Amino acid sequence: MLAVERVTAGYGEGRVLNGVSLAVPEGRVVCLMGRNGVGKTTLLQTIIGLLPATSGAIRLGDQDLTRLPPWERARAGIGYVPQGRGIFPFLTVRENLLVGQEVGRPDPVALEEVLELFPRLRDLYHRAGGALSGGQQQQLALARALVGRPRVLLLDEPTEGIQPSIVWEIEEVLQILKARGQVAILLVEQFVDFALSLGDYYYVMERGTIVAEGATGSADPAALQEYLSV
Amino acid sequence: MTARAPGSRLAGWLPFAGAALLLLVVAPLVLSDFRLNLLGKFLCFAILALGLDLVWGYTGMLSLGQGVFFGLGGYAMAMYLKLEASQGELPDFMSWSGLSALPWFWKPFAHAWFAIPMAILIPGALAGAVGYLLTRSRIRGAYFSLITQALALIFTILFIGQQPYTGGTNGITNLTTLFGFSLGDPRTQKVLYLITAVTLGVTYLLLRRVTASRFGRLLIAIRDGENRVRFCGYNPVAVKALAFAVGGALAGLAGALFVPQVGIISPAMMGVVPSIEMVVWVALGGRGTLTGAVLGALLVNLAKTYLSESFPGAWTFGLGLLFVLVVVYLPDGLVGLVRRVGLMGKSGEEGLA
Numbered sequence: 001m002l003a004v005e006r007v008t009a010g011y012g013e014g015r016v017l018n019g020v021s022l023a024v025p026e027g028r029v030v031c032l033m034g035r036n037g038v039g040k041t042t043l044l045q046t047i048i049g050l051l052p053a054t055s056g057a058i059r060l061g062d063q064d065l066t067r068l069p070p071w072e073r074a075r076a077g078i079g080y081v082p083q084g085r086g087i088f089p090f091l092t093v094r095e096n097l098l099v100g101q102e103v104g105r106p107d108p109v110a111l112e113e114v115l116e117l118f119p120r121l122r123d124l125y126h127r128a129g130g131a132l133s134g135g136q137q138q139q140l141a142l143a144r145a146l147v148g149r150p151r152v153l154l155l156d157e158p159t160e161g162i163q164p165s166i167v168w169e170i171e172e173v174l175q176i177l178k179a180r181g182q183v184a185i186l187l188v189e190q191f192v193d194f195a196l197s198l199g200d201y202y203y204v205m206e207r208g209t210i211v212a213e214g215a216t217g218s219a220d221p222a223a224l225q226e227y228l229s230v
Numbered sequence: 231m232t233a234r235a236p237g238s239r240l241a242g243w244l245p246f247a248g249a250a251l252l253l254l255v256v257a258p259l260v261l262s263d264f265r266l267n268l269l270g271k272f273l274c275f276a277i278l279a280l281g282l283d284l285v286w287g288y289t290g291m292l293s294l295g296q297g298v299f300f301g302l303g304g305y306a307m308a309m310y311l312k313l314e315a316s317q318g319e320l321p322d323f324m325s326w327s328g329l330s331a332l333p334w335f336w337k338p339f340a341h342a343w344f345a346i347p348m349a350i351l352i353p354g355a356l357a358g359a360v361g362y363l364l365t366r367s368r369i370r371g372a373y374f375s376l377i378t379q380a381l382a383l384i385f386t387i388l389f390i391g392q393q394p395y396t397g398g399t400n401g402i403t404n405l406t407t408l409f410g411f412s413l414g415d416p417r418t419q420k421v422l423y424l425i426t427a428v429t430l431g432v433t434y435l436l437l438r439r440v441t442a443s444r445f446g447r448l449l450i451a452i453r454d455g456e457n458r459v460r461f462c463g464y465n466p467v468a469v470k471a472l473a474f475a476v477g478g479a480l481a482g483l484a485g486a487l488f489v490p491q492v493g494i495i496s497p498a499m500m501g502v503v504p505s506i507e508m509v510v511w512v513a514l515g516g517r518g519t520l521t522g523a524v525l526g527a528l529l530v531n532l533a534k535t536y537l538s539e540s541f542p543g544a545w546t547f548g549l550g551l552l553f554v555l556v557v558v559y560l561p562d563g564l565v566g567l568v569r570r571v572g573l574m575g576k577s578g579e580e581g582l583a
Contacts, residue, residue: 048461074463086458088451095447099462148463 001026001184002047002078002152007056009046016042018208019056024152027181029174031195031216032188034205035228040188041083043205044154047186048080049073060152079150079183083157085137089130093121093140096129100144107147114143117173135166142170146177152184153177159191167194174198192224245521246434253427263416267491270423272531273430274488279511279527280433280520281480286509287517288441289473290453291361291370295378296481296508298385299353301500303482305389306352307489308402309336310345311413315406322404327394336395342409349486350479357478362471370456379502386501401496408490419491426487430524433480437520449473510549514556516563525564 002024010016016039024030034040045051047058049070058065065073074080088096097114101107115122118139124132129140138158145153155174159167171194177183178198189195195202196216204212204227212227257269278300285291312321313336320332338344360381364374389396397403411418440446451459452466459466489495498504507530515526530552538545560567 050457050461069465070457070460071463071465074461078461080461082458082461086455088454088458090450090454091447095451098444099447099451099459099464144462 001061002186003057003059004043004047005057005059007043007046007053007058009042009051009053011042011051015054016208017046020205020208020210021056022186022203022210022213024184024186025201026184027178028200029178029185029187029198031199031202032186032205033190033192033195033202033224033228035190038205039208040205041156044080044082044156044186044188047073047154048078074148074150077149077151079145079148079153081138081141081145081153081155081158083160083188085134085141087129087132087137087140087144089128091129092126093124093129093132094126096140096144097121097147100147107149110147110149114146117146117176118143120169133163135162135169138162138166138170139173142173146183150183152186155185155187155189157188157190159189159194171198190228192221192228196221196224246431250427250431253430254424258420258423263419266423267419268535270419270426270491271488272528273423273426274484274491275508275511275531276524276527277426277430277433277487278481278484278508279515279523280430280437281477281484282508283512283517283520283523284437284441284449284480285474285477286512287519287523288446288449288453289470291470291474292375292509293378293474293477294375294502294505294509295381296477297500297502297505298382299357299478299481300485300488300504300508301385301389301495301497302353302356303349303485304489304495304499305396305402305485306339306345306349306482307486308405308495309339310342311405311408311490312402313340314408315404321402323397323400323402324394327398329394333395346486350482353482353485354475354479357481358471358475361474361478362467365467365470379505382500382502382505386497389497389500397496399497401494401498403494403496405490405493413490413493422487422491426491429483429487433483434520434524441520445469507549510553510556512563514552514560514563516560516565516567519563519565522563522565529564 004020004022006019006021008015008017008019020039020043022030022032032040032043042051046053049065049068053066056066060076060078063076065076068076088099091099097111098106101110120136121140121143124136129137132140142155142158158170174185175198177185187195187198196219199216202214202216202219202224203210204224206227253273258266261269278296282293282296285293316322320329324332339348360378364377369377390399405413407413408418413419441449448459448464448469452469456466485495511526511530512523513526514530515524516522533548534545537548556563562569
């Protein structure tokens, strides 16, 4: 479904991605692991279009996204949950979710489905986004991406700095999404157990390229941990 | 921003109705002709402040060039009034500057049906174009402010330099009548005052609807995270350009209403200093709240009038002091202060935006 082919990208002169290729098949969960600074977030930003790819191609289904601006990629079906949440602090939970749906095309069914997944957000519905705890904000960011009914969801370290009980809730939601199989997920994660329990397939990045990949069933957690330890 | 409690709808209208009564009935009865004229001028500024609040308070674009749009609206109106005052002759400043015929671009301004819409459309279109070009190049924050400030400087220099066409430093003066009614007649001024007050009320209500709509939420979302809006599926460039165009158009409207009440428009009213003053109005009142923008424009100008009547020359110090105090102690302006006090009184209840 989502295919990244030999993509290079970077900031100004500095190249961060050196020909990254990966694939996220329909309805599957693919994990991307690697130490800090190897280019995981850069790759996600290149996929969503906040950074231009200097070469290579990004495809969603049979649509070439490589040259499209971010908002058209979002409309093509890519949902993005950035690291550090990135909710709108001065909008209420409800308004945050409405922004997640396209202008003039509200989808009450999708909204209701998402609130079923995150009952906590229903209780906070008219609270300002900025007044939520970190874990609640993470759930809101995930919900905001889901109300737009994406075909692929990009998650950038959704468990980082969040209390364990909410990590568990988020994992449960991701398991439900995986079981439904309606959305493919590319999960950036440093927490090996979390990644292996959710993922169907994994990639490991080092210095801007993929250095290891495989099915999670056959993965050796100790060997993976080796790649991640500093 | 605020939860709409059922039943508070009617109560929400009370302050508006009170303000309307005060401005439309009480003020014309109580104030002298001179003071009423002054208030009319302040109400023009309040219209501009509403537009600036949409641009800055809601969308996060700090414009230091709002005077340009105000000036363009004012000049469009003044060109019409000048041609009416010249009664078919060449306007006086043109003959002093050596022109022998009316320049082509002045000719259509002899018609009110052209000049008055242009007073809104020209600044609106310029603001839209500037907003589009700047946001398309991802220019925002302080850089956006600097470029808009440069715009104010450029236009001042341009208007001073092109004396045969603009009246130079003096601007356009000696305006006598509007649709045949003498501008010196207190009755004409009273009507102009009432038109301004009604325009302010209508602008306020329209913007209240806009800011409460999905579009308004999108503006706040852009202010707080432009990139987040991008990957949520929106193109912020068009939205920001539109908001800036509305702000420019409202500044132009304010300028057009200002000129017949004050009788002059000059480059001094569109430059860097007045543009900064406009920002202070919104900052003092409370950006991001429409009521704050209106209150700020009225209060700062009231203070300016009284200070400069009693201590001429002290105003610029007063303005500077005010700005520092607001930035340090009242980051949300007076409306923010009132809200905070209100919250302390009855905790949990939110104020009305």
